[in-house]
Amino acid sequence: xxxxxxxxxxxxxxxxxxxxxxxxxxxxxxxxxxxxxxxxxxxxxxxxxxxxxxxxxxxxxxxxxxxxxxxxxxxxxxxxxxxxxxxxxxxxxxxxxxxxxxxxxxxxxxxxxxxxxxxxxxxxxxxxxxxxxxxxxxxxxxxxxxxxxxxxxxxxxxxxxxxxxxxxxxxxxxxxxxxxxxxxxxxxxxxxxxxxxxxxxxxxxxxxxxxxxxxxxxxxxxxxxxxxxxxxxxxxxxxxxxxxxxxxxxxxxxxxxxxxxxxxxxxxxxxxxxxxxxxxxxxxxxxxxxx
Numbered sequence: 001x002x003x004x005x006x007x008x009x010x011x012x013x014x015x016x017x018x019x020x021x022x023x024x025x026x027x028x029x030x031x032x033x034x035x036x037x038x039x040x041x042x043x044x045x046x047x048x049x050x051x052x053x054x055x056x057x058x059x060x061x062x063x064x065x066x067x068x069x070x071x072x073x074x075x076x077x078x079x080x081x082x083x084x085x086x087x088x089x090x091x092x093x094x095x096x097x098x099x100x101x102x103x104x105x106x107x108x109x110x111x112x113x114x115x116x117x118x119x120x121x122x123x124x125x126x127x128x129x130x131x132x133x134x135x136x137x138x139x140x141x142x143x144x145x146x147x148x149x150x151x152x153x154x155x156x157x158x159x160x161x162x163x164x165x166x167x168x169x170x171x172x173x174x175x176x177x178x179x180x181x182x183x184x185x186x187x188x189x190x191x192x193x194x195x196x197x198x199x200x201x202x203x204x205x206x207x208x209x210x211x212x213x214x215x216x217x218x219x220x221x222x223x224x225x226x227x228x229x230x231x232x233x234x235x236x237x238x239x240x241x242x243x244x245x246x247x248x249x250x251x252x253x254x255x256x257x258x259x260x261x262x263x264x265x266x267x268x269x270x271x272x273x274x275x276x277x278x279x280x281x282x283x284x285x286x287x288x289x290x291x
Contacts, residue, residue: 019127021120022054025155026053042144045140057217058110077197081230153240158179159210160232206229208237210229211226
């Protein structure tokens, strides 16, 4: 996460992360957004998502889908940006709420949890020396969502999953996912939780996801589920984590011009993120015997 350098000393990024009331993954995501020159609107939107996740979310996972859909944009099909939409819809309630939690309850929202999320957001804004009332925190466009997704990938780079197959449960086909870092070590496959907004919206047939598993949040009591899910692309992963990619050596081959070249491919964990690359192999040294 670049929070400490090679000698174990805290970096500027680490100092910033330490100043925020967030987990390392969320604080690193926010640091990445600022490092990349994100707009203040993007920074605040990511802060709202971070506050929601750290505060336990708006309980979307146990609400009837029809009820919670009133809180989200028609274009939202993932858990991360569903939390942002719910944040926007409850912000006005929070600002005008003092003693009566029935407005929250009427919309299926836990008043204590919602207040905690908004309080956490205000706390983050104070650390950033920002007044959120000065910025129009409205619906995000596709470019803003892309930038926020890239920042989240930088913070949650160890929680990337790729689809590896599916299995039948009765009449239902459930897709299975494997962590791109730990999957090769035999750790169990995961499935998207039935409580996830992604699965409940019928859009769970995804190839790559950033996801918070059962041990990170407890929305689903079952083991080996992915509870909070964000679909991502290889291009987004490459943009966020290109400096973390490792060139895997595939072998030597003879190029059309007759040169011997080494063939490598950039990978992050088990995931290939770019085309094969060729580099001229250094000449082999031969030992000549002297008589």
